[in-house]
């Protein structure tokens with residue numbers, strides 16, 4: 060298959076490597092490429108987007124050629140979206156609103172790119188309302204070291220990968236404060252509960268969040284120092300400023316932008332997101348990591364759920 064990958068960062072180059080290893084004809088585009096974006100994607104049967112959220116709209120604006128099928132691997136929320144649910148919010152929705160006739164799939168899972176680049180085994184999920192596309196993408200990526208499952212809940216799959224980044228910042232801060240295994244387990248579990256609360260309110264299936272793109276990715280990102288989002292939380296807990304952390308960070312920590320958009324929308328819609336709210340306040344410099352812990356521990360008592 061002729062495949063074009065947009066974005067040559069950590070994830071784009073890793074995904075390009077996976078499909079190239081499977082014998083596909085792969086071209087890759089980044090802002091620094093000499094070849095134009097339109098030339099790179101011309102005649103591609105599949106376009107894979109792995110740009111960070113802040114690049115999605117500007118990339119789309121440059122494209123003037125039709126695309127038969129798009130796979131988006133970005134994990135973020137569009138900051139231009141308001142509470143009007145008709146507005147595109149997730150990367151796949153932004154792509155679909157620009158390319159109404161294209162088939163769209165989402166690729167998401169516990170996929171720390173450095174481990175995949177080392178040849179270590181990993182699994183992921185491709186979700187689409189178009190089963191033919193999901194099957195095609197599954198075949199394109201599947202190998203003895205990359206196991207791909209299909210899923211028919213693209214919204215849940217995309218939200219899982221996006222929302223866990225905010226929880227990973229909280230867990231990084233928890234580890235940076237050396238709060239122990241009990242605290243970390245509580246944060247991950249209650250983090251999953253708030254991901255499901257928001258996700259199901261927005262129309263995703265709860266069971267999707269217990270799969271690879273939800274719990275799976277939450278565990279990966281919350282337990283590895285390779286995660287940039289985890290590194291942000293860890294650094295803040297060690298008293299470093301966000302600017303200093305970002306100057307030294309290798310790549311993008313999407314949870315920073317995601318928490319802002321997420322907390323704004325959840326507040327407008329009356330959806331309780333206590334951990335994400337404390338992460339947002341921490342990133343804005345409104346609260347210290349220790350005070351955020353106190354706030355979470357001293358909330359009104361309630362039943363689990």
Ligand SMILES: NC(=O)C1=CN([C@@H]2O[C@H](COP(=O)(O)OP(=O)(O)OC[C@H]3O[C@@H](n4cnc5c(N)ncnc54)[C@H](O)[C@@H]3O)[C@@H](O)[C@H]2O)C=CC1
Pocket residue numbers: 066067068069070071089090109110111112113114115117118132133134135170171172173309310311313
């Ligand atoms: N690195 C990883 O392990 C994984 C990353 N992801 C997701 O993939 C996305 C990209 O992540 P990474 O490759 O790790 O980040 P990165 O920081 O290494 O690369 C970001 C890419 O986006 C491009 N980009 C950013 N702004 C742009 C703009 N305005 N116009 C054109 N291109 C622009 C950059 O040039 C670069 O190619 C993120 O949404 C991330 O959450 C998903 C799974 C795994």
Ligand SMILES: O=C(CO)COP(=O)(O)O
Pocket residue numbers: 134168169170171172224227276279280285286287288289311312313
């Ligand atoms: O999404 C990821 C792993 O699945 C990558 O996590 P980070 O963006 O936190 O590095």
